[in-house]
Amino acid sequence: MKPALSVIFFTVASGAGLGLLVWLLVASLMANHIRMDATTFYQGAAIAAALITAGLFASTLHLANRKNVIYALTRVRTSWLAREGAFAIALYPLAALHLYGLQSGMPQLTPITLGLLIADCIVVLYCTGMIYGCLKTIPRWNTWMTPVKYVLFGLMSGAVLLPAVLTLRPVEIGPVGRPMVAIVLLALGLVLYLTYLVKNPRNQHTINDALGFQQGKVRLLDVGHSHGTFLTNEFGFSVARDKARLLRWIAIACGFIVPLILCYFSQWFWTASIICLVGLLVERWLFFAEAEHVVRLYHGQQRV
Amino acid sequence: MRLGLAIDLDTCVGCHACAVACKEWNGQSLMGGAPDYDAYGKAPSGTWYNRIRHYELEGDPTYSPHQCGSKADPSAHQPLSKTINVPMSCMHCEEAHCVTVCPTGASYKRAEDGIVLVDPSRCMGCNYCAWACPYGARELDQDEGVMKKCTLCVDRIYDAQLAEADRQPACVLACPTHARHFGDYDDPQSKVSLLAASRGTQSMLDDLGYKPTNAYLSPRKPVEVKTELPLRQGLSDKAKAFVNRLIQL
Amino acid sequence: MCACRCGINVTTEEKDGIPHIRFIQGNRNHIVNQGVLCAKGSAGIMKQYSKAKLQHPMIRRPGTERGDGIFDPISWDDALDLLTKRLAHIRATDPKKLAFFTGRDQMQALTGLWAQQFGTPNWAAHGGFCSVNMAAAGLYSIGYSFWEFGAPDWDRAKYFVLWGVAEDHSSNPIKIGLDKLKSRGAKFVSVNPVRTGYSAIADEWVPIRPGTDGLFALAIVHELIKHDWIDHEYLVKYSNAPWLVIDAPGTSQDGLFLRDAEGKPLVYDQTTQSACRMEKGVAPALNWQGSLPRGGRAEGEGVATASALNQASPPPRQTVRTVMSLILERYSAGEYAADAVAARCGVPAEQIRRIAAEIAHVAFKETIELPCVWTDIYGNVHNTVVGRPVAFYAMRGISAHSNGFQTCRSLHLIQMLLGALDGPGNFRSKAPFPRPIPPAQLPENDASLINAPNTALSKTPLGFPTRPEELALDANGNALRLDKAYSWEAPLASHGMMHAVIKNAVEGDPYEIDTLILFMANMAWNSAMNTAETQDMLKAVDEAGNHKIPFLVVADAFDSEMVRFADLVLPDTTYLERYDAISFLDRPISEPDAAADAIRHPILPLDRDVRPWQDVLVELAARLKFPAFINPEGERKFAGYTDFIVNYERAPGIGFLGGFRGKDGDKSLRGEPNPNQWKAYIEAESFFAHHWPENQRWMRGVNRDYLQAATDAAFIPKPEPIIAQLYSEPLQKFRLAGQGLYAGPLPTREVDKARLTKYFDPLPVWYSTDDVGAAIGAPVDSPAADAFPLHAITQRPMMMYHSWDSQNAWLRQIIAQNYLYVATSKASELGLNDLDWVWVESAHGKIRCQMKTMEGVEANTVWTWNAIGKMSEAWGLAKDASEATVGFLLNHLISESVRSSTGERLSNSDPITGQAAWYDLRVRIRKADETGVWPKLEFGAKQ
Numbered sequence A: 001m002k003p004a005l006s007v008i009f010f011t012v013a014s015g016a017g018l019g020l021l022v023w024l025l026v027a028s029l030m031a032n033h034i035r036m037d038a039t040t041f042y043q044g045a046a047i048a049a050a051l052i053t054a055g056l057f058a059s060t061l062h063l064a065n066r067k068n069v070i071y072a073l074t075r076v077r078t079s080w081l082a083r084e085g086a087f088a089i090a091l092y093p094l095a096a097l098h099l100y101g102l103q104s105g106m107p108q109l110t111p112i113t114l115g116l117l118i119a120d121c122i123v124v125l126y127c128t129g130m131i132y133g134c135l136k137t138i139p140r141w142n143t144w145m146t147p148v149k150y151v152l153f154g155l156m157s158g159a160v161l162l163p164a165v166l167t168l169r170p171v172e173i174g175p176v177g178r179p180m181v182a183i184v185l186l187a188l189g190l191v192l193y194l195t196y197l198v199k200n201p202r203n204q205h206t207i208n209d210a211l212g213f214q215q216g217k218v219r220l221l222d223v224g225h226s227h228g229t230f231l232t233n234e235f236g237f238s239v240a241r242d243k244a245r246l247l248r249w250i251a252i253a254c255g256f257i258v259p260l261i262l263c264y265f266s267q268w269f270w271t272a273s274i275i276c277l278v279g280l281l282v283e284r285w286l287f288f289a290e291a292e293h294v295v296r297l298y299h300g301q302q303r304v
Numbered sequence B: 001m002r003l004g005l006a007i008d009l010d011t012c013v014g015c016h017a018c019a020v021a022c023k024e025w026n027g028q029s030l031m032g033g034a035p036d037y038d039a040y041g042k043a044p045s046g047t048w049y050n051r052i053r054h055y056e057l058e059g060d061p062t063y064s065p066h067q068c069g070s071k072a073d074p075s076a077h078q079p080l081s082k083t084i085n086v087p088m089s090c091m092h093c094e095e096a097h098c099v100t101v102c103p104t105g106a107s108y109k110r111a112e113d114g115i116v117l118v119d120p121s122r123c124m125g126c127n128y129c130a131w132a133c134p135y136g137a138r139e140l141d142q143d144e145g146v147m148k149k150c151t152l153c154v155d156r157i158y159d160a161q162l163a164e165a166d167r168q169p170a171c172v173l174a175c176p177t178h179a180r181h182f183g184d185y186d187d188p189q190s191k192v193s194l195l196a197a198s199r200g201t202q203s204m205l206d207d208l209g210y211k212p213t214n215a216y217l218s219p220r221k222p223v224e225v226k227t228e229l230p231l232r233q234g235l236s237d238k239a240k241a242f243v244n245r246l247i248q249l
Numbered sequence C: 001m002c003a004c005r006c007g008i009n010v011t012t013e014e015k016d017g018i019p020h021i022r023f024i025q026g027n028r029n030h031i032v033n034q035g036v037l038c039a040k041g042s043a044g045i046m047k048q049y050s051k052a053k054l055q056h057p058m059i060r061r062p063g064t065e066r067g068d069g070i071f072d073p074i075s076w077d078d079a080l081d082l083l084t085k086r087l088a089h090i091r092a093t094d095p096k097k098l099a100f101f102t103g104r105d106q107m108q109a110l111t112g113l114w115a116q117q118f119g120t121p122n123w124a125a126h127g128g129f130c131s132v133n134m135a136a137a138g139l140y141s142i143g144y145s146f147w148e149f150g151a152p153d154w155d156r157a158k159y160f161v162l163w164g165v166a167e168d169h170s171s172n173p174i175k176i177g178l179d180k181l182k183s184r185g186a187k188f189v190s191v192n193p194v195r196t197g198y199s200a201i202a203d204e205w206v207p208i209r210p211g212t213d214g215l216f217a218l219a220i221v222h223e224l225i226k227h228d229w230i231d232h233e234y235l236v237k238y239s240n241a242p243w244l245v246i247d248a249p250g251t252s253q254d255g256l257f258l259r260d261a262e263g264k265p266l267v268y269d270q271t272t273q274s275a276c277r278m279e280k281g282v283a284p285a286l287n288w289q290g291s292l293p294r295g296g297r298a299e300g301e302g303v304a305t306a307s308a309l310n311q312a313s314p315p316p317r318q319t320v321r322t323v324m325s326l327i328l329e330r331y332s333a334g335e336y337a338a339d340a341v342a343a344r345c346g347v348p349a350e351q352i353r354r355i356a357a358e359i360a361h362v363a364f365k366e367t368i369e370l371p372c373v374w375t376d377i378y379g380n381v382h383n384t385v386v387g388r389p390v391a392f393y394a395m396r397g398i399s400a401h402s403n404g405f406q407t408c409r410s411l412h413l414i415q416m417l418l419g420a421l422d423g424p425g426n427f428r429s430k431a432p433f434p435r436p437i438p439p440a441q442l443p444e445n446d447a448s449l450i451n452a453p454n455t456a457l458s459k460t461p462l463g464f465p466t467r468p469e470e471l472a473l474d475a476n477g478n479a480l481r482l483d484k485a486y487s488w489e490a491p492l493a494s495h496g497m498m499h500a501v502i503k504n505a506v507e508g509d510p511y512e513i514d515t516l517i518l519f520m521a522n523m524a525w526n527s528a529m530n531t532a533e534t535q536d537m538l539k540a541v542d543e544a545g546n547h548k549i550p551f552l553v554v555a556d557a558f559d560s561e562m563v564r565f566a567d568l569v570l571p572d573t574t575y576l577e578r579y580d581a582i583s584f585l586d587r588p589i590s591e592p593d594a595a596a597d598a599i600r601h602p603i604l605p606l607d608r609d610v611r612p613w614q615d616v617l618v619e620l621a622a623r624l625k626f627p628a629f630i631n632p633e634g635e636r637k638f639a640g641y642t643d644f645i646v647n648y649e650r651a652p653g654i655g656f657l658g659g660f661r662g663k664d665g666d667k668s669l670r671g672e673p674n675p676n677q678w679k680a681y682i683e684a685e686s687f688f689a690h691h692w693p694e695n696q697r698w699m700r701g702v703n704r705d706y707l708q709a710a711t712d713a714a715f716i717p718k719p720e721p722i723i724a725q726l727y728s729e730p731l732q733k734f735r736l737a738g739q740g741l742y743a744g745p746l747p748t749r750e751v752d753k754a755r756l757t758k759y760f761d762p763l764p765v766w767y768s769t770d771d772v773g774a775a776i777g778a779p780v781d782s783p784a785a786d787a788f789p790l791h792a793i794t795q796r797p798m799m800m801y802h803s804w805d806s807q808n809a810w811l812r813q814i815i816a817q818n819y820l821y822v823a824t825s826k827a828s829e830l831g832l833n834d835l836d837w838v839w840v841e842s843a844h845g846k847i848r849c850q851m852k853t854m855e856g857v858e859a860n861t862v863w864t865w866n867a868i869g870k871m872s873e874a875w876g877l878a879k880d881a882s883e884a885t886v887g888f889l890l891n892h893l894i895s896e897s898v899r900s901s902t903g904e905r906l907s908n909s910d911p912i913t914g915q916a917a918w919y920d921l922r923v924r925i926r927k928a929d930e931t932g933v934w935p936k937l938e939f940g941a942k943q
């Protein structure tokens, strides 16, 4: 699949934003344990909101006909893309309500809105994952791991961001301890990613399946056009094997291992966050670049 | 009604006539066009609703019952090779995932006849439906920014202005080998239903569960002639053995 | 009508008051395409809107070089004045200094008439490229032919063999027909080195080695006669198998038919045991040899008898034998046994034997008999017509080889032995065929007429010689025609030899010319062999700096490669903008069941300053005062083309169009001119069809009622039987000339003698194309053949018409780059992979191109799609269009000339017909280090 930078940025940025929001909210619940003042909370929330919103905007960049984005929510009953949009947009009124609750002293509201917000963030992450995970046409994506990855990686990057956010006002809150949540999630993320790489959901369909000839060897003779088409452009992308291997190591190292080490052994949470996000960007790029659509069988690929 | 095409892989010679007729009909119709990009430039490209691809099937004895090529000359030895031309447009799937994934509702499947269409006035050009289509049937119109696909010539098949015989998809009318048939698969007596039943069809990624309406009629088993003529010998020894018959002018 | 022969309905739409094409659809009622339409037809809309359309007449800018492609606009008046002046001068001095050659059009009746009226023999069309081997072999054997003069009986054939066809002229009928065959369960065999297109859907594919079909066919003949799987009745009654051939080696009579005093051939009657004419009641022997008392004249028509030559008294008796006995003897020989030919043609012996048996089985065990009352030439009335439902069709895979004529005759030999001609299930004739064998039309060869100023020729320049006297030679035996058609070099060049024109003109061999007019032919590109050098020849100048071809006029509709080399460009209309007639005097659109012709009429108004070329021809004819175009008062007779078509009569009642004749338009095929004929055609959907009544539909060469009807329509001169010629006497006469035995003109050059002796075999033979020297100039098995072990051929892509469809915005999306296809096995042997760039070398030159592997190609053959490669900037395409940067043309590797072993320059052609031998090409390939196509030609630049 063509790795559209806008979509990659969107999924990573809003994923991290959603994760951060979740952890901020959780942290605010556990105010007794985590020393976080309101300013820090709002600063963190602003960062989360910026990430989410920038991501959402970026996601519209790849639309060829943006004026019709107004219809984008009309098929929530069937479309994960519509659902994602709807739940993502729902974040804003929910957040407003929550704010209202916090500020105007309708404290009875806040536990509800807080719960809803956390749930919505996770649902949005899940929907994003399902946008890809539901596609039977792309075996690499069509696995339970895809939505789990989206949720987990979002929460994970948010968890790495949280201590970074907390360091914004170090004077008042003092030294921050080891962010165990981030560390645990990074470890889980690593396990999940490695599982995904090992399981490597692929090679499920052959060119013979695509054409319905089960005996003999099918090969493409001529694709019927000399230059690119929408299909080759959209689905024809391939990464060189060496490059993919290198990028995979980068993703593993930057996305998980280095942040984990930094979080465990140091206080360089911003560095850890940025490295983690870079790693996730690489992971996401590979997620697209390595995904193979079954239409490639018709273009001559032997297996997808 | 379940309207669709039956495409005969036994007679398709891969001439691209259907693809061009489709482009011609749809390129400028009310349903919206099928534009060209860099038409006279370095790498011409464009939006098509129907494309023909050509494959080779090697080593399937069903389709090449006879070994060919000279055994006396091993360098001329031929594999059992069959060339197969495969035109592909929208299958008008019963489980049209392209429709369910569409967030805007621009993609829809008509209840009355099963035709899958895109409403350009709602489409936001997200490509998501194209991702969901296993058969490469959808292509983005870069000029309008909306998704395009085979309409089953919905603007021909119901057009009462046209003569009855012309109420057929453009590709079906054009196809020189009559490899394309159009009809209602819900009617067991329709030409397409009968053809599909009698000829057998190819399963194309059926395990994905899209239930394509269009059917690809399998190539027929090659005709074999059983000879039962007397093998007379002896004539090879020149003309002497040849017996004149008394045939009067 | 569409670009070639199909009927179309064009829907237009007004945009700003101007009609635009909205949709082109096949005409369901049309007898050719029956509603279907090919990709080119549908894409016609984009040809109309092509950027490459020429806009106005142009003249080469003074001071620029030919081939720079820099022009100034010129008005039509000035252009025509200039041309008229030049042509008038040529016509008044030496008319043959005008050469007028036309492309793959179907207006030869007019262009030929024009040339004849001008007085130049130097006219021909593309037939010598495509099809003359097929046309000539058929017309010298069965009276009709593959290519456009016949079609398989798609509705009844049970066994169909397609020899070397990728697309052909009647591509839609073939496609419609293949579907019919397959749905009826008939067997379809494709003999073709490559398995694409039609071959893809064949029940059996025979991947033959190029150039060896003749061997394969004669091995089938071997099987047929070995097992007596032949149609005795057909051979006795309707072929020359029982005719008696004189066996007198070393005399001028040898191999000629025994004829009576009136020149009628004789047979041996088994009842009276004597030589008789083929007359009712006679029972001819098929196999007989012996001696007969000297009957009537053995042979007339200026041929001296043996006695005249030998100065001896004639022997009282002479030895004769039937044609059939010769056939039995020749083809039962071991050299035609399946085992003997298998390795050579790459078809296993077992497959050859099986196919022969299948053909025979279908012919004789699956015979069909249709109720139909018809009368044969002997007056016998039949209540049924018997079909031996085996049909063949063949085209350029056979034709474009230097052994194509004899190979095609070999195919006809099979058909004749099976009696599978023009009956139900057979290959059937299309009006105006069958015609006498060969057609009674001789090429102009009167040197005094040809050299006479301001004088029309007595006949059109092309025809069918039957003996050396009828060649177009001057007193010294040199060619009268620029292309050397009908010279000793190509005696049966029925279509002329366009591929020899430029080279001969530039070399002044046989003579120099003044003006060359090219119409609808891309002679600077893929109509040329040896393209790069051809371009140099077009530019060539003598010591004085004058062009060797002094003036070059190109009539084209688009900005082709050829246009850029013109001195004067006369822009034509497109086929949607003009009137045209596809005439009975030419190659009409007939189908077996109906004689039919067709017209075009303008659908769109002209949006630029162009004129229909045919109007220009009629205009020039009037200006130059051609006798047929002016009345006795010297005034122009025809206002323009449409007027000409309606009112010109070749014979009383016979004009260009056969439909809606007579004052009221109620006469068919023959009748006075009808002033409203165009209107009538337009109302009748632009075509006319005369459906043959049941009794005139079958066995037409020997069908009395048909022959009469055809005579009435002036398709044939007399209602005389058309007897299939297994043995060709005209060929024997040329062979005698080669042997020095013919009492008439004789060749003097050894190379000609050898050619005539070797190739003019009256019975079909096979010889290696390598022998002819066409491709490599050396006999097979010589080191040269080893040096170039691969055959290289092209195929027409179904969605591209030669060079001129790459301008089409839609079609070029389908193919804008071609590859050289190499068999997977061969590629791995040579260490080559998909998408490698390779050098392809022939004895003549080399090219660099990109390759792909495939399974479905004969292992010693490489091939590509024809004419995808383009010159940079031609055709309205960008300079870096992939047609010019990665697409390639195979023609660079093909030489237009070959050297004989004695050093003469000969054209690269079939030695009998002069058919361009495109597919004899032999090459070798190796991996290239560089990428990109080579040579890359550019206008105004020298590679």
Ligand SMILES: Nc1nc2c(c(=O)[nH]1)N[C@H]1C(S)=C(S)[C@@H](COP(=O)(O)OP(=O)(O)OC[C@H]3O[C@@H](n4cnc5c(=O)[nH]c(N)nc54)[C@H](O)[C@@H]3O)O[C@H]1N2
Binding pocket: C104, C129, C130, C131, C163, C164, C165, C166, C167, C168, C169, C170, C171, C191, C192, C193, C194, C208, C209, C210, C211, C212, C213, C394, C395, C396, C397, C398, C401, C793, C794, C795, C796, C797, C798, C799, C800, C801, C802, C919
């Ligand atoms: N689409 C399209 N249609 C056309 C044209 C076009 O340019 N495009 N051109 C028109 C013209 S001008 C012509 S002349 C006709 C020609 O029409 P075709 O006769 O179909 O011409 P080719 O494409 O040369 O096809 C020759 C076939 O013979 C095969 N072949 C080559 N050598 C041999 C051999 O030795 N033996 C056998 N058995 N097969 C061999 C090749 O693989 C190829 O399939 O087509 C006409 N129709």
Ligand SMILES: Nc1nc2c(c(=O)[nH]1)N[C@H]1C(S)=C(S)[C@@H](COP(=O)(O)OP(=O)(O)OC[C@H]3O[C@@H](n4cnc5c(=O)[nH]c(N)nc54)[C@H](O)[C@@H]3O)O[C@H]1N2
Binding pocket: C103, C104, C126, C129, C130, C131, C519, C520, C521, C522, C523, C525, C526, C527, C528, C555, C556, C557, C558, C559, C560, C561, C562, C572, C573, C574, C575, C613, C794, C795, C801, C802, C803, C804, C805, C866, C890, C891, C918
């Ligand atoms: N290697 C290889 N070379 C081949 C062949 C092959 O098989 N292989 N085939 C050979 C054969 S059989 C042929 S016939 C030739 C054909 O080869 P070309 O001569 O290239 O034939 P076309 O492309 O049909 O067009 C000839 C010219 O006609 C022009 N034209 C088109 N429509 C009109 C019109 O309405 N009016 C006028 N005045 N001009 C028009 C086009 O612009 C073009 O310049 O190629 C030959 N060359």
Ligand code: SF4
Binding pocket: B089, B090, B091, B092, B093, B096, B097, B098, B099, B116, B132, B133, B134, B135, B136, B137, B138, B149, B210
């Ligand atoms: S073929 Fe593709 S576009 Fe057509 S209905 Fe099926 S999934 Fe949708």
Ligand code: SF4
Binding pocket: B101, B102, B103, B104, B105, B106, B107, B118, B122, B123, B124, B125, B126, B127, B128, B129, B130, B146, B147
């Ligand atoms: S591209 Fe258009 S039709 Fe397709 S999913 Fe997006 S909005 Fe729907």
Ligand code: SF4
Binding pocket: B021, B022, B023, B025, B026, B049, B050, B089, B090, B149, B150, B151, B152, B153, B169, B170, B171, B172
């Ligand atoms: S049915 Fe119509 S839209 Fe669909 S492929 Fe055929 S011509 Fe194109």
Ligand code: SF4
Binding pocket: B007, B011, B012, B013, B014, B015, B016, B017, B018, B019, B052, B085, B087, B174, B175, B176, B177, B178, B179, B180
């Ligand atoms: S028009 Fe018919 S034969 Fe040609 S590619 Fe299409 S389906 Fe095949």
Ligand code: SF4
Binding pocket: C002, C003, C004, C005, C006, C033, C036, C037, C038, C039, C040, C041, C042, C169, C171, C172
């Ligand atoms: S073969 Fe194609 S281009 Fe030629 S006349 Fe027929 S439809 Fe037109």
Ligand SMILES: [Mo]
Binding pocket: C104, C126, C129, C130, C131
């Ligand atoms: Mo041709």
